[in-house]
Amino acid sequence: MNHQKLAQFDPIVAASIKHELNRQETGLEMIPSENFVSVAVLEALGSVLTNKYSEGYPGKRYYGGCEFIDEVEQLAIDRAKQLFGAEHVNVQPLSGAPANIAVYFALLKPGDTILGMDLSHGGHLTHGHPVTHMAKIFNFIRYKTNAEGKIDLDNLRAMALEHKPKMILVGYSAYSREIEYEKIKAIADEVGALTMADIAHIAGLIAGGQMNNPVPIFDVVTTTTHKTLRGPRGAIIMCKEKIAKEIDKSVFPGFQGGPHENNIAAKAIAFKEALEPAYKEYARQIKVNAKVLEKKFNDFGYKLMFGGTDNHLLLIDVTPKGLSGKEAQIALDKAGITVNKNMIPDDPRSPMDPSGIRLGTPALTTRGFKEAEMELVGNWINEAIENWKDDGKLAEIKNKVLELTKKFPLYPELQ
Numbered sequence: 001m002n003h004q005k006l007a008q009f010d011p012i013v014a015a016s017i018k019h020e021l022n023r024q025e026t027g028l029e030m031i032p033s034e035n036f037v038s039v040a041v042l043e044a045l046g047s048v049l050t051n052k053y054s055e056g057y058p059g060k061r062y063y064g065g066c067e068f069i070d071e072v073e074q075l076a077i078d079r080a081k082q083l084f085g086a087e088h089v090n091v092q093p094l095s096g097a098p099a100n101i102a103v104y105f106a107l108l109k110p111g112d113t114i115l116g117m118d119l120s121h122g123g124h125l126t127h128g129h130p131v132t133h134m135a136k137i138f139n140f141i142r143y144k145t146n147a148e149g150k151i152d153l154d155n156l157r158a159m160a161l162e163h164k165p166k167m168i169l170v171g172y173s174a175y176s177r178e179i180e181y182e183k184i185k186a187i188a189d190e191v192g193a194l195t196m197a198d199i200a201h202i203a204g205l206i207a208g209g210q211m212n213n214p215v216p217i218f219d220v221v222t223t224t225t226h227k228t229l230r231g232p233r234g235a236i237i238m239c240k241e242k243i244a245k246e247i248d249k250s251v252f253p254g255f256q257g258g259p260h261e262n263n264i265a266a267k268a269i270a271f272k273e274a275l276e277p278a279y280k281e282y283a284r285q286i287k288v289n290a291k292v293l294e295k296k297f298n299d300f301g302y303k304l305m306f307g308g309t310d311n312h313l314l315l316i317d318v319t320p321k322g323l324s325g326k327e328a329q330i331a332l333d334k335a336g337i338t339v340n341k342n343m344i345p346d347d348p349r350s351p352m353d354p355s356g357i358r359l360g361t362p363a364l365t366t367r368g369f370k371e372a373e374m375e376l377v378g379n380w381i382n383e384a385i386e387n388w389k390d391d392g393k394l395a396e397i398k399n400k401v402l403e404l405t406k407k408f409p410l411y412p413e414l415q
């Protein structure tokens with residue numbers, strides 16, 4: 001993986017890749033949807049599997065020459081089934097958004113009602129935000145969290161009884177608490193709705209046995225493979241056997257063309273990694289590290305949304321410190337710490353300059369950070385926010401960040 005040919009043929013692209021590697025090595029990656037894949041995963045992504053067309057499914061392909069592709073895809077399916085206890089798995093979705101669209105079209109008709117979480121309360125764009133195409137096709141209505149930061153189950157049930165949705169959707173991008181799948185399934189059963197969980201963010205914590213698993217309970221579960229799960233960019237759909245045909249037909253030929261088998265091989269490798277005992281320990285440490293930050297930010301006087309965290313992420317209102325989420329993001333960037341600005345529930349500010357920042361521990365935990373390092377990171381984030389106008393101070397923090405990252409090399413093989 002030394003990119004020799006690439007460096008010779010296209011030094012411009014090679015330089016960009018090298019700079020990005022250096023950026024990842026020398027900064028603190030705290031965007032909670034990001035992670036660092038293993039070199040084995042990178043090798044599969046860069047393999048000759050990218051050359052092959054294989055429309056269809058293992059054993060039922062439109063093209064010849066798929067015998068080895070079939071082995072790889074079947075392996076990915078079998079490992080995902082084992083990892084999550086799924087009856088049926090489709091490993092072809094190209095990413096999280098297309099996976100969700102494939103599910104909507106598999107199980108619903110245009111105009112059907114879907115009950116999903118409000119974006120500012122932690123929901124995802126693909127759960128019916130008005131800017132998405134899906135919002136023009138399906139009728140999305142939105143539930144919220146209550147004042148304690150828990151999903152407001154009474155309100156969710158009242159909305160379900162009033163609107164009679166065809167589907168109830170849980171699983172979030174900025175929500176930091178556990179989800180009570182049984183209770184939501186009971187509400188869905190009461191109104192005859194299908195249940196869908198989008199575990200894109202927390203799949204790794206579920207696979208590692210650190211959070212509730214909706215797969216045995218819900219009709220259909222989607223997840224990206226590149227967030228806590230620590231695989232290649234992509235997604236999978238897991239479902240009950242009774243709806244397996246609809247799901248598969250919706251992914252292909254309903255929505256996508258040929259699958260990306262280099263990517264599917266990389267998914268299979270990531271699932272093998274997640275089945276190992278070391279991964280359980282990784283998932284446990286992600287949560288421990290998030291709890292260290294929770295305590296730090298509480299001690300520093302920040303307002304944690306949803307009252308704290310049960311998973312890998314924190315959503316923090318920074319406005320009491322006299323700046324916006326965007327200003328905090330820019331200051332932290334200057335200090336070598338990458339986070340993202342984020343809306344807080346019912347945010348009075350605009351999406352492009354919201355009140356909060358969202359940050360998480362999956363990538364730093366992959367790097368090997370434990371409690372002691374998270375203490376330092378928490379201190380630096382607070383220092384950067386409190387000194388957000390002081391470029392000298394931010395540069396000082398960046399130097400400390402650099403020194404720490406040198407002790408935790410990320411990809412020594414690629415240097």
Ligand SMILES: *Cc1c(COP(=O)(O)O)cnc(C)c1O
Pocket residue numbers: 033095096097098100123124126171172173198199200201224234
């Ligand atoms: C990230 C995310 C997605 C979208 O995944 P992409 O791979 O970016 O398309 C969908 N749903 C949730 C809850 C997510 O967090």
